[in-house]
Amino acid sequence: MRKLIAGNWKMNGLFAQMDDIAAITEAVAAYPAVDTALCVPALLIRPAAGRFADMAIGGQDCHMSVSGAHTGCISAEMLADAGARLTIVGHSERRAAQGESDADVRGKALAAQAAGLSAIVCVGETEAERDAGQAEAVVLGQLAGSLPDQATGSWLSVAYEPVWAIGTGRIPSTEDVAAMHGAIRAALVARFGAEGNAIRILYGGSMNGDNAASLLAIANVDGGLIGGASLKAEKFLPIVAAAAAA
Numbered sequence: 599m600r601k602l603i604a605g606n607w608k609m610n611g612l613f614a615q616m617d618d619i620a621a622i623t624e625a626v627a628a629y630p631a632v633d634t635a636l637c638v639p640a641l642l643i644r645p646a647a648g649r650f651a652d653m654a655i656g657g658q659d660c661h662m663s664v665s666g667a668h669t670g671c672i673s674a675e676m677l678a679d680a681g682a683r684l685t686i687v688g689h690s691e692r693r694a695a696q697g698e699s700d701a702d703v704r705g706k707a708l709a710a711q712a713a714g715l716s717a718i719v720c721v722g723e724t725e726a727e728r729d730a731g732q733a734e735a736v737v738l739g740q741l742a743g744s745l746p747d748q749a750t751g752s753w754l755s756v757a758y759e760p761v762w763a764i765g766t767g768r769i770p771s772t773e774d775v776a777a778m779h780g781a782i783r784a785a786l787v788a789r790f791g792a793e794g795n796a797i798r799i800l801y802g803g804s805m806n807g808d809n810a811a812s813l814l815a816i817a818n819v820d821g822g823l824i825g826g827a828s829l830k831a832e833k834f835l836p837i838v839a840a841a842a843a844a
């Protein structure tokens with residue numbers, strides 16, 4: 599399976615950072631065997647997608663409705679209209695801060711598909727849940743509730759992102775990543791049959807140029823969702839290179 603390395607710029611990036619997007623786009627062109635994407639702030643989608651057509655530009659969230667009285671929200675169709683090819687849905691920061699439920703995330707994924715976008719559906723346990731021995735149950739519960747029945751590998755990826763690993767510099771052990779990705783794969787195959795093997799499972803949480811090769815070598819790790827290390831080409835490129843070599 600081709601690996602996907604997707605950057606998540608979160609609420610970082612002004613028009614002045616278009617040069618950083620240009621640098622990333624130019625550099626990833628050297629790795630055609632890896633699928634790459636940059637999920638930028640919504641206001642940068644149009645200029646970035648228009649200028650850097652070779653790299654997939656994505657959003658970080660979408661509303662589950664097509665249109666309507668949802669002040670401040672952005673629909674999947676609007677993302678597509680601006681040139682996005684994908685969107686993240688259900689990131690743990692939104693689940694926590696905006697109170698998004700699994701049903702919300704499922705609705706958002708379906709809205710993305712209806713608009714012709716790919717979706718990266720995020721799941722992941724908190725540190726307290728892991729310490730309580732509930733990590734797998736929590737993640738598989740989120741997966742069951744957040745994935746629509748229409749999920750296929752052609753448009754949907756799962757991102758396993760332990761909340762305690764995001765932005766902290768901490769990552770799970772190789773054994774824990776292997777166990778969780780294996781459990782997610784088994785759940786996908788149980789629900790979707792052979793198609794469950796075609797759905798990419800990304801790892802996210804403090805992935806960087808130093809740990810990417812070992813994380814991407816783990817079975818069922820089909821790519822990465824990268825926050826902090828996606829903001830600059832010199833940090834992002836070693837991860838893409840590691841994916842190309844994996």
Ligand code: PEP
Pocket residue numbers: 606759763764765766802803804805823824825826827
């Ligand atoms: C993320 O927020 O999706 C993420 C993985 O962040 P970081 O790489 O900074 O831990």
